[in-house]
Structures are given as C-alpha cells and as structure tokens.
Amino acid sequence: MNAASSGPRALTLRILRSSPTEGIAPHWQDFHVEEAEGMTLFIALNEVRETLDPALQFDFVCRAGICGSCGMLINGKPGLACRSLTRDLGALITLAPLPVFELIGDLSVNTGKWMRGTAERLETWIHSSQEVDLTAVETPMEPELAEAIYELDRCIECGCCVAGCGTLRMREEFVGAIGLNKIARFRLDPRDERSDDDFYQLIGDDTGVFGCMSLLACHDVCPKGLPLQTQIAFLRRKMAASGA
Amino acid sequence: MDSSFDSSGIARPLAPVRPLPEAAARQAQAVPLRVRKSRWPARLDLLQSASGLFLALFLVGHMFFVSSILISKDAFYAVARFFEGAYFLAEPRPWLVSGVVGLVLTVFVAHAWLAMRKFPANFRQYKVFAEHKAQLRHGDTGLWWIQLWTGFALFFLGTVHLYGMLTQPELIGPYESADRIWTGNMWPLYLLLLFAVEVHGSIGLYRLALKWGWLEGRDPAATRRRLRVAKTAFSVFFLGLGLASLLAYVQLGIAHADKAGERYVPQRAAAVKLGELEFAVSRRPGG
Numbered sequence: 081m082n083a084a085s086s087g088p089r090a091l092t093l094r095i096l097r098s099s100p101t102e103g104i105a106p107h108w109q110d111f112h113v114e115e116a117e118g119m120t121l122f123i124a125l126n127e128v129r130e131t132l133d134p135a136l137q138f139d140f141v142c143r144a145g146i147c148g149s150c151g152m153l154i155n156g157k158p159g160l161a162c163r164s165l166t167r168d169l170g171a172l173i174t175l176a177p178l179p180v181f182e183l184i185g186d187l188s189v190n191t192g193k194w195m196r197g198t199a200e201r202l203e204t205w206i207h208s209s210q211e212v213d214l215t216a217v218e219t220p221m222e223p224e225l226a227e228a229i230y231e232l233d234r235c236i237e238c239g240c241c242v243a244g245c246g247t248l249r250m251r252e253e254f255v256g257a258i259g260l261n262k263i264a265r266f267r268l269d270p271r272d273e274r275s276d277d278d279f280y281q282l283i284g285d286d287t288g289v290f291g292c293m294s295l296l297a298c299h300d301v302c303p304k305g306l307p308l309q310t311q312i313a314f315l316r317r318k319m320a321a322s323g324a
Numbered sequence: 325m326d327s328s329f330d331s332s333g334i335a336r337p338l339a340p341v342r343p344l345p346e347a348a349a350r351q352a353q354a355v356p357l358r359v360r361k362s363r364w365p366a367r368l369d370l371l372q373s374a375s376g377l378f379l380a381l382f383l384v385g386h387m388f389f390v391s392s393i394l395i396s397k398d399a400f401y402a403v404a405r406f407f408e409g410a411y412f413l414a415e416p417r418p419w420l421v422s423g424v425v426g427l428v429l430t431v432f433v434a435h436a437w438l439a440m441r442k443f444p445a446n447f448r449q450y451k452v453f454a455e456h457k458a459q460l461r462h463g464d465t466g467l468w469w470i471q472l473w474t475g476f477a478l479f480f481l482g483t484v485h486l487y488g489m490l491t492q493p494e495l496i497g498p499y500e501s502a503d504r505i506w507t508g509n510m511w512p513l514y515l516l517l518l519f520a521v522e523v524h525g526s527i528g529l530y531r532l533a534l535k536w537g538w539l540e541g542r543d544p545a546a547t548r549r550r551l552r553v554a555k556t557a558f559s560v561f562f563l564g565l566g567l568a569s570l571l572a573y574v575q576l577g578i579a580h581a582d583k584a585g586e587r588y589v590p591q592r593a594a595a596v597k598l599g600e601l602e603f604a605v606s607r608r609p610g611g
Contacts, residue, residue: 156459179456246465249456250449281361286441290369293442294535295465310544313537316369323366 089115089171093124095136096176099185108174121161121173122150125187137186145303148238151178152187158240160303161187178243180252191239195258202255202282204262206272221270232265232311234304241298241308253287257298257308260289264311267318276322279315284323289315368438373532375435380525380532382428387562391569397498397576398590404496421493429486436479443472463552467527474524481517499580499588506577507584511570518566522559530555 091113098106111128122140129136141147143162150161153176155169166173181189198204241257248254263283266272283289292312299309389407393400407424408416444450457465488504489496495504505511530551533539541547580586 153459156461244460244462246453246456246460246468250444250453280366284361284363285365288365290365292535293468294531295462295468296534297460297462297465300462300464307544309534309548310537310540313535313540317536320366320370323361323363324370 089166091115091124091166092172093121093128094172094174095128095186096174097136097186098177098183099137100183101185104185115166119166121154121164121166121169121175124166124173125161125175137184137188139188146236148191148236151189151191151238151240151243151303152176153178153243158243158301160238160240163303178239180242180248181239189239191237194239194242195237198255198259199262202259202263204259204266206266206269207274207278208271209273219271225268225270229265229268232261232268232306235261235265235306236304238303240301240303244297244301246295246297247291247293251287251291254291255283255288257292257302257312259283260292260312260315261306261308264315267315276318280319280322283315284319289319292316368441372435372438372441373536375431375438376528377532378431379428379435380529383521383525384562387565387569391565393498393501393569393572393576397588400498400501401588401590407496408493418493421496422490425486425490425493429483429490432482432486436475439475443476464531467531471524471527471531474520474527477516477520478524481513481520484513485517497588498576499583499586502573502576502580503584504577505570505573507581511574511577514570518563518570522562522566526555526558526562529558 093111093113094108095111096106097109098104111132113124113127113132116123122143125136125138129138138152138161139149140162141149145160145163148160151158152161153159153174154161154164155174156176158178161175175187177183177187177189178191181191181194183189235258237258239258242248245254245256248256260283263279266274267276267279285291289312294312296309298312299307302308389403390400392403405411405416407421408418409420410416444453453469457469488510495501505514533551534548537544539547539551
C-alpha cells in the first residue's frame with residue numbers, strides 16, 4: 081500500500097473574498113488545510129478562520145443542516161458547508177457566496193432579507209377569518225395531512241434552490257422554488273381559507289408558477305431533498321385549471 | 325389698528341369645506357382589495373405546451389411517413405398520394421397537403437412566439453444564464469440551453485421547409501423529393517433541420533412530462549431517470565431513421581440528377597391496372 085495515499089490530504093480552499101462595506105473587490109484567495117477524518121467544509125472553514133485568517137466571513141448556527149445559514153457555492157454548485165464532506169470533493173475546493181442575495185462579505189450573504197421579501201410578497205402565513213383562541217386545544221388534523229404539510233415545511237430557507245435556478249438568475253422577479261413550495265404548503269393547510277383563485281392572484285403569472293422553465297436544479301440541489309419537482313408540477317396544474 | 329395677523333387674512337373664518345359629490349365619496353371609500361389577475365398567463369402556458377405536443381406528435385408521424393422511402397419508391401409514392409386523398413377522392417388533391425401544412429405552419433409559428441417569452445430578453449440575461457449554466461454543470465439546465473438554440477435554428481430551417489411544402493405540395497414524391505434534396509441543394513438544410521428538430525422535440529417531450537407531472541408514478545425520481553433514457557432513445561432512433569432516409573433520397577437524387585424534374589410513375593401502375601383504385605393512385609396531379 082502506498083504510504084502517501086493513506087496520509088491526510090492537503091486541501092486547498094479557494095475562496096472568493098470581498099467586502100462591499102470596506103470596498104474590497106472580489107478576488108480569489110487560497111487557504112491550505114490538512115484534511116481530517118469526517119471533515120466537513122464547515123470544519124475546514126472554521127480551521128481557516130481560527131488558524132489562518134480571523135477576518136474570513138461565513139455564516140453558521142446549527143452545524144447540522146437545520147438552520148440553513150451556511151449555504152454557499154461549492155465548486156460552483158449551491159450546497160451547505162456543514163453537510164458537505166471534504167472527502168467527497170477534490171483537493172482543490174472553490175467556495176463562493178450564493179448569488180442573488182445581498183452580499184455581506186466573503187461567503188456571507190443576507191438570505192433573510194430576500195426570504196422576508198418573498199414571504200411578504202406571497203403572504204406565506206395562514207389566512208383565517210377565525211379568531212384564534214390561544215387557550216383552546218388545537219383542532220386535530222389527520223396524521224397523513226400533517227405529515228404532508230410537514231414534508232413541505234422542512235424548508236430551511238438556505239437559498240440553495242434560489243442560487244441554482246437559471247430562471248431566477250435571468251429574471252430576478254421570479255418567485256423561485258422556495259416561494260412555490262411555500263404556496264404548496266399553505267394550500268394544503270386546512271386552517272388556511274384561501275382558494276386556488278386567491279393563490280392564482282399570487283403566483284398565476286410569469287413571475288410565478290408559469291415562469292418556471294422546469295430546469296429542476298432547485299430539486300436537484302435542495303439539501304433537504306424537498307419534492308420541488310412534483311410540487312411545482314402540481315401547482316402548475318392547479319393554477320392552469322384555475323386560470324384557464 | 326389692524327394687526328399684521330388680521331391683515332394677513334389668517335384670522336378670517338375658514339370657508340366651509342365643500343363635500344365631495346356623493347358618487348365620488350362612495351368611490352373613495354370603496355378601496356378594491358385586489359385587481360383580478362389576468363387569466364392569460366395560464367392560457368399561454370397551456371397553449372405553449374399543447375402546441376409543442378402537437379408538433380412533436382406530428383414530427384413522429386412525419387418521420388415514419390418520410391422514411392417509407394426505405395421500403396421502396398412505390399411505398400413513398402403511395403404515402404404521398406394518400407395525403408392528397410387519392411384513396412377516397414376521385415383524384416388526388418394536393419391542396420389537402422397544403423391545408424395540413426398550413427395548419428402545422430400556424431401551430432409552428434404560434435409555438436415559436438409562445439416559446440420566445442422564455443428566451444433571454446437582453447444581453448444581461450443571456451450572459452447571466454450562460455455563466456450560470458457553465459458554473460452549475462447541471463443536466464437539465466444544459467438541456468434547456470440546447471432547446472433554446474435548436475428552437476432558434478428551427479425558426480429558419482423549419483420555416484423554409486414548411487413554406488416549400490405549403491406552396492409545392494404536388495412535388496412530394498420519390499423523384500420529386502430526391503431531386504429537390506440533391507439537385508435543388510436542399511440536403512444541407514434538411515441535415516441541419518433533422519438534428520435541430522429531433523433534439524428539440526425529444527427534449528421538449530421530456531420537459532413537458534416533468535413540467536406537468538405526467539407519468540410521475542410512485543417514484544418520481546425513478547420516472548425522471550426513465551424519461552431521460554426515453555428522451556435519448558427518441559433522439560437516437562429518429563436521428564437514425566432520418567439520416568437513413570435522407571441518405572436514401574440523396575442516393576436517389578444523384579442517380580436521377582440527369583433527369584431532374586421528371587415525375588415519378590409507379591412501376592405497378594405502368595404495368596397493370598387493377599381497377600379504379602389503382603387508377604386513382606397512379607394519376608398524378610398536374611401530370
């Protein structure tokens with residue numbers, strides 16, 4: 081057995097650095113780290129920040145693919161740093177901030193601002209004329225239905241689908257898979273009193289479901305494995321029936 | 325003595341505010357919650373898909389009919405006369421072919437117009453998408469790019485072909501088509517058209533199935549994989565069939581070059597007559 085192949089790999093993280101507030105133009109910078117057993121990109125980035133450059137900006141909270149903070153372009157593809165094992169990647173790894181979102185600096189982007197705008201635009205909350213009694217026992221729901229809603233509710237708003245969508249890159253007013261998935265989620269919810277006509281008002285045009293060109297990168301890059309392909313197709317059928 | 329305050333007129337009592345007319349007041353209060361969104365985006369999306377499906381299905385039939393030259397010259401002759409109504413009318417009517425081509429051309433132009441809505445609208449969009457595609461290296465995103473360019477090529481290639489068939493429907497036959505392809509120098513256009521239309525059609529059908537969620541089944545991921553295989557098989561089969569047919573026409577065109585313009589007369593019709601049906605089939609419009 082070759083001794084060299086059994087040793088830890090020397091990884092090069094080629095990171096797109098920039099800082100709009102400090103006027104630092106985008107440029108690539110290489111960092112070298114030694115690969116460790118089970119190393120994720122999140123761990124590698126922390127090592128860079130702790131040992132090589134404390135000014136490196138990137139976001140994280142949960143380290144477990146739950147918070148959606150560490151989305152970035154990994155070798156050109158959107159993904160979560162905490163869910164990406166370095167052993168699945170080559171020795172040279174390029175990292176860049178997610179496009180579309182407001183750049184804070186280096187790998188850190190403001191996804192929250194975009195998500196908030198989309199939520200307000202698509203009114204992604206339960207619309208009910210019933211007054212909520214916070215002391216009352218919640219109305220029971222069929223377990224299958226609750227699970228179906230939960231399946232779509234697993235979205236962590238990491239922005240990977242947004243960054244992977246060619247349609248959205250071309251036309252920034254497009255709501256993207258995340259917006260359509262949220263509509264699909266509230267459409268399922270029996271507590272939401274909106275009809276398909278109401279949802280058509282929100283997504284029944286070329287900035288909504290009819291703008292989707294079925295490139296399906298959203299589905300393929302989603303780190304949570306959400307069924308975006310089938311949900312968008314389902315919504316298209318419903319909205320076409322509502323609008324035709 | 326008047327103070328400046330008094331002389332300014334400010335101290336004068338305000339004139340009574342005239343109320344709005346009743347109708348205007350009602351209108352000002354009635355704030356519409358939302359303007360109803362146009363239904364046209366839904367219709368246009370449906371029309372784009374329906375026209376694409378129609379053209380793809382027409383393409384399948386067309387390729388089989390055209391490839392009848394691989395069986396024999398008489399087989400293709402019979403197919404061509406069939407579409408002129410030779411089997412159910414007193415004599416062949418080429419305008420029937422023009423009618424079908426006119427319909428196809430109309431759907432073709434409508435589909436092109438509808439699909440153009442999805443094209444990059446300016447250089448910024450074009451550049452952003454091209455860079456995105458190169459960076460992402462994602463299969464279906466790349467397929468759309470191929471569909472975009474083959475669709476763009478079809479604007480010109482498809483229109484030339486359809487216009488020829490629309491205006492000269494009687495010149496569809498073994499010698500007539502072969503002469504057009506070889507002596508008429510149409511083979512380069514048909515070669516490009518064949519690749520553009522087969523690739524565009526197969527990707528279009530694949531995307532159509534995913535877009536509307538057809539054939540999803542219990543495992544949409546597995547269905548998508550199967551659809552990709554079917555898409556490739558569709559392309560390969562019809563490209564093979566088309567290339568073989570085109571080669572047959574080219575060979576026939578070369579062999580018939582010194583008699584270019586001569587109309588084809590089926591061998592059986594020249595040898596024997598088998599009643600009225602054979603008579604009708606053998607008659608040539610304008611021949």
